[in-house]
Amino acid sequence: MRSRKLVFSLFALLLLAFGALVVSAQDGGAGLTIGFSQVGSESAWRTSFTQAVLAEAEARGINLLFSDGQQRQENQIAALRSFIAQGVDAIILAPVVETGWDEVLQEAADNQIPVVIVDRNVTADPSLYITRVSSDFVHEGRLAGAWLAQATAGQCNIVELQGTVGSSAALDRQQGFNEVIALFSGMQIIQSQSGDFTRTGGKEVMESFLNAVDPSTICAVWAHNDDMLIGAIEAMREAGIDPGQDILTISVDAIPDIFQAMVDGDANATVELSPNMGAPAFDAVVAYLNGEDLPSWIPVAGGIYFPDTAAEELARRTAGS
Amino acid sequence: MVNTKTSFETETPVSRGNLQRMLRNSRKLLFPLAALILILIGNWLISPNFFNVRIVDGRMLGSIVDIFNRGAPTVILAVGMTLVIATKGIDLSVGAVIAICGAVAAVLIDQTELSPFIVIAISIGAGVLCGLWNGVLVAVFDIQPFIATLILMVVGRGIAQLITAGQIAIFNNPTLEFVGKGVVLGLPFPIILSALVLILVYLMVRRTAIGLLIESVGSNDRASYYAGIDARAIKLFVYVISGVCAAIAGLIITADIRGADANNAGLWLELDAVLAVVIGGTLLTGGRFYLGLSVIGALIIQSIQTGIFVSGLPPTFNLIVQAVVILLILFLQSEEFRRPFTRLFMRMRKQS
Structure with missing residues (x-):
């Protein structure tokens, strides 16, 4: 009797947890673990871009793993490999250069980890990442x-x-x-x-x-x-x-x-x-995890100030x- | 009366010797100077108001003023670089030292209450330190100058970024701004400053034995060591001078835009400085050096730059035009290249 109760409550707990995950995925991605590999902090704009992503992740309750590549591709590739090893739910990559990402993106794809490219473009096969978020x-x-x-x-x-x-x-x-x-x-x-x-x-x-x-x-x-x-x-x-x-x-x-x-x-x-690329990138991850179709490019348009x-x-x- | 006569007589052979030396050097002097004049004439043909100078609020404005004003940092760097190259060295770190010294000045003036003169002194002190670092690596540890100064070239911008916290450090201080934006007798202050640096360094190396010692160390440092010259001290000295020159250039560049841009201040300027020295005829293998011609070299580089800006050519051609013009100047200086033309000229003269 007791064991059946235990199994039942365990099952209920599991169901609850699963439900929470699904709900949260619709709810802006709370509880997800996302790796974010940034170029570095070479300009004021880059710094505010990083801060915007960090703030957005915090507001949504996303567990963001942040890595500063110090403007070197080797560092960024190492960061991506460590994200993959940690089994993150998704990766956001702001690449320092366009070329040379094919191999590490393939590794992410092999591990079923979706990648969103933000800001600069990459020359890799578009099937290796789910979408690209960048300024227009x-x-x-x-x-x-x-x-x-x-x-x-x-x-x-x-x-x-x-x-x-x-x-x-x-x-x-x-x-x-x-x-x-x-x-x-x-x-x-x-x-x-x-x-x-x-x-x-x-x-x-x-x-x-x-x-x-x-x-x-x-x-x-x-x-x-x-x-x-x-x-x-x-x-x-x-x-x-x-x-x-x-x-x-x-x-x-x-x-x-x-x-x-x-x-x-x-x-x-x-x-x-606009340095506010965090929100559209996280939205893209959530949409992908929910099985929605994504456009290949999500432009981020800024306003004009006087x-x-x-x-x-x-x-x-x-x-x- | 008698006195003046004797002094006149004793001076005659000296001045005649000077004249002969000048004639011998004149061909060396001729090509860079001719190149500069040709480029200026070219600029004038492209843009007819190239030599126009107008005065607004007591400040002279015009392309020709721009050349001297914008060229001032390269001129100052070239002066320091000439001495380094004369010792068979090279200083690749000057661009990074510009960023460091500019960052030091901008951050100190913005965040402390120090007098701007003390800030300028500290900034130049930072240049001395950078020069000492290079000098110790080259003179004491005998590391190849190319590699020794490459270290600071790579690290220096990182240091400058640490100082400015990765931002463009802006400031408001009329005294410090004067270094880059001030006007003296209608001329932008950087022009005056670059002339002062040239004159001071010229007097230092040509009115004392230092110039001779530098040339002898550059020609053969082992031989000069046996001749009793402290080659180490001389090398240390030229790198410090180069560091100070870079600091002054850094102050000009920083003051000019009222901000220290650690990423871009002085970027690739070390290459312009080396090029200026080479155009001026100082050999990278050390030995004899020509301060004035290095300055002409720096002005040539800036004249090409300014010429391109006023020409209205699409910017995609900037680098190509620059490269072609500089290649032509180097050809002009190459005796091998000139030989067929000289022969032709001689033959024509013989025939007539």
Whole structure:
């Protein structure tokens, strides 16, 4: 009698546990163990990306195993192997480079561990991972172009500060921006150079633009990231130009320093490169575990920010540090 | 009267010797200088307002000013690098030292109440330490300079990132900003600073025996050791000078954008500095060195860069154009390359 009761209660317990697992999988993934291999902490954006994932995991009750790859692929591969050995429920990989992942992804697939690629892409066979979550650079470029078209009523001579030549962020942002301004015959790019995504690069290139063309003919500067724009602001100030007033500015990233520039009246708008990739990545894992179909790419689109909310955004974004 | 006459007479042979030496060196001087002038003319043809200078708020603005201003860090690095290369060494760590010294200055000025002058002194002190590290590895432990300085090149950026906690460390301090953004007599301060560094180092090596000692250590350090020259001390000395030069360049770059960017400040600048020295005619095998020509070399590199920026060429061509122009300059300097042309020239002269 007693043994039957024991078996029954054990069975009930098991059922309960199973039920809890299923329910939790629908409930944002609580109780799941997920390994997250991050590139490193080479930029402020990367740091906020990591923090966003950690915070999202905590809010959802996910047991997140975090590994910082210190910008080395060997470290990331070692981390992935250790996740596989620990038998995690899923792996989130933010790869440092695109190539060389086939083998370790195959090992994960052999162990039935789903992998979500976030941020940068990988060249491996798409069947080795369930989906990819990343920013939509083309969308960012379009948003920037659309704002500028509206702000200038479609009449604007633009100077462009490109990112690192050949990088996907630079190519796609340029494509999106050019698509939009092509709709307006009064908008054209009169100077374009690469500032390598750095402040020094942005400043040096902007200086040369201001020497090459009459500054009064420039209506706006479009920078592929905020850092280059901050450098360009320095260059404009030194040339006696009021940035944000004489020359409009639009850039991408939404780092804290650009909000400071907006508070100071030196910048007009920034498109956010959303670091909030945790939620869509976890959603994808949960959806996969529930047997739902996933698109091969889940784009994460950021908003656009203006000086009116700059002070509060700055406060919010620097609160942690 | 008599006095002046005698002094005149005694000086005549000296100045004639100087003149002869100058003529002998003139061909060496000719090619880098000619290359610089050719590039500037090329820039002027591409962009007609290249030599225009306008004055806004007491500051001179124009492409030609940009060349000297943007080129200042490379010029300063090239001065230090020339001495290192003259001892048959090389200092690959200067780019990383720029990042370290910039980070030290930015973080100290932002997070402490120290006077900016003390902060600048500490930052230059960090450069001295980096130079000592390299110098000890090369001079005391006799590690090959390429490898010895590669260590700091790799580790240095990591150290700089530790100092700035991986962020761009920004600051607001007019005195420190002046190093990169200040204006003296209408000229950006980095131009003045690079000229000062050149003059000081020139006086130090050419008005004392140090220059001669450096050249002798570079030509043959064993022989100079037997001749009673402390080769170790000389090597240690040149790496420290190179470290100090890198620190000054780091202060300029950091002050220029009012922030220390540990990832990008001075990135690959060590290669520009080495190239500048080589264009200037100092051999990587050590020995004789030419400070002024290294500076011309640095200005050549910057003129190409600025020329590309104002040309309106798509940025995809930047590196190709740079490489081709530099290759042409090196060809111009190569006697083997020039020989067929010289022969042709001689034959034509003979015929006429």
